[in-house]
Amino acid sequence: MDELENPYRPGAGTQPPALIGRDAYIDHFGTLMRRAVQGRPGKSVMPIGLRGVGKTVLLNRFAQIAETEGLSVAFIEAPETGDLRSLLARSLRKILLQFDGRKASAKVLKALRILKSFQLQLPDGSSVSLDFDALAGAGDSGVLSDDLTDLLTAAGEAAQERSTGILIAIDEVQYLTAEELSAAITAIHRTTQLNLPVVLVGAGLPQLPGLAGDAKSYAERLFEFPEIGSLNAEDARDALALPAAVEGVEYSAEAIELLLALTEGYPYFLQEWGYHLWNISNGPTIGIGDVQSAQQQVTSHLDKNFFLVRLDRLTPKEKEYLLAMAQLGKGPHRSGDIAAKLGVKVESVAPRRSGLISKGMIYSPAHGDTAFTVPLFDAFMMRTSI
Template identity: 50%
Template sequence: MDPIRNPFAPGAGTPPPELAGRDELRASLHIALERARIGRPAKSAMLVGLRGVGKTVLLDRIREDAEAAGIHTVRIEAPEGRSLPALLAPQLRQALLRLSQVAAAKDYAVRGLRALAGFASKLKVTYGDIEVGIDYDAEPGLADNGDLEHDLQALIEQVGLAAKSANTALAIFIDELQYVEVTQLAALITAMHRTEQRQLPVVLVGAGLPQLRGRMGNAKSYAERLFDFPQIGPLPPQAARRAIEKPLDDEGVSIVPAALEQILVLTQGYAYFLQQWGSHTWRAASSSPITENDVATASVTAVAALDESFFRVRFDRLTPKEKKYLRAMAELGAGPHRSGDIAACYKANVSSLAPTRSSLISKGMVWSPNHGDTAFTVPMFDEFMKRSMPGDDWR
């Protein structure tokens, strides 16, 4: 079949041709944003889930929905090694500049820009990586204490007042939120708590790995009451079928039921894997309908592509000790696994492995669903580890 017409889109955050199975969550966040706009209580949300479930795609689609409804948005990604003030400051500046174009909100927006000037100048001393254009002189005493928790609260409050005056809302979208340091996360939670108390139209929609919920609870004990934490998991079978069938049908191509079921079994319903198998199956098929043989052929190249990209990019960041730890986990299966069982796999002392486990959690490779348990954050990583480190030499 024509490779140019291949409808599937495997990629990091690349929108799929059919965003199946997420309508209910999109609708609930639409309601929250509209409630915020009219001054009604609205919970912010943290989308949590493993790698490859489509959190980034969903975050971006919710943002598109919000912008289409006339809600102001900012969007950042929180990579390792960058401070939250450095990420937020330029985006909040852009939001305030847009709001300053609304006559009714101009005074509040200008005061927000003055707050931003104080915020950036004081916290640059602490964090060093803040780079933001300054449009107005700082107002003494406004967001310029040099204390992140206090200053961010004051700054977000000013942004909320400007949005309220413009009869709109501001939605802040942050991806990979689990990488934000706990003290900075606490400041963000405090700021959102203040906007809720004052009923200001600011909503935070974040996305992160499963450990995000625990990190936020550790940062501020009331975080679980302040936010919803919808779990983003594999697509249910009906939605997974639609994710494959609908794009094919749009191109006038069909797939035999057994071949479709084969894809569902191989991908376990994970959104990213569905796109990979869909794309490689399209390439493998010579004509419609797509058959089981086509899927079997595609599986070889799909697994190879995952090994060289999705899995390998994470594997290459690991130290030898970390690789051995993950290989021991893989020996036990998909998980989760008890720390003692992992240590027993290569006759290690449990306490001696604690730093390795902590490092893997920090890198976003594993998480702890329960005390003493460890699980992969990347689906099917156990199978990859066995392919990459076969045999018993790793022990």
């Protein structure tokens, strides 16, 4: 079929043609935004889940909703290097200058001057360009939680004056340092107490609730952590069939059933399979023969472009640890069982396990348990180890 008409969109954070199975989260967030602008901010949300389940897609949708409701959005992807102060300074500069462009006011000027103070503490010594004097004694203590609270409070007051709000959306929240996560939670806690229209949303891997709880014990009272997983069978069918139907193409029942087994309902894999099947099929029906013909091609593509890029970041010893997990079968697995598979004591591989958690490759769903953060990674490890 014509590749130009291919409706599927595999990619990192790319919105699929049909955003299936997430309506409840989207509707809830719309209400949250409207309440925030009305001066009634409440619990915000931080979707969590494995790689490829659509967390970033959902976060992007939240940002779109916020903009539709008239809020200004600061969208940040947290780097593993820990640079939240710089990223926030640049994003808030743009928002506050837009406020200032509408109508100069004392509150906007105050927020800009605090931002000037805030950026004096950027870790790399850089600065954001602002033609304002720093406000001494606000945002300049060098203590990130205090400075960020000063900045977001002032920004929230400026937004409130304009009957609007600010959404700070952070992807890959688990990569924030403990200091950064604690500071973000502290600052949002204060703006919520003051009924200011500043909302923090994020998305991250399953370890995020534990990290947030370690950072601040009251995090669970500020955020909900909905778990975003694979799609159920009906939604997975729709994610494949609905975009094709718009173009006059259908799937056979047998093809759908095989695809559900191969993808286990994970949205990213559904998009990859749909994309490749469209390109190789003659249509107008995609049948089980098409799926079987494409299997080697799709598997090879996923191995090179989805799985291998993650494996290449690891040390040989870390790869050995993941292979031992894969050889034990589908997880989660007890840390002791993994160590036994490696023929070593649990204590000796604890640093290796911690390093893999920090790199976002594994997580602990329960004390002493270990599981992959990437769906179907066990099968990939077994393929590459043969």
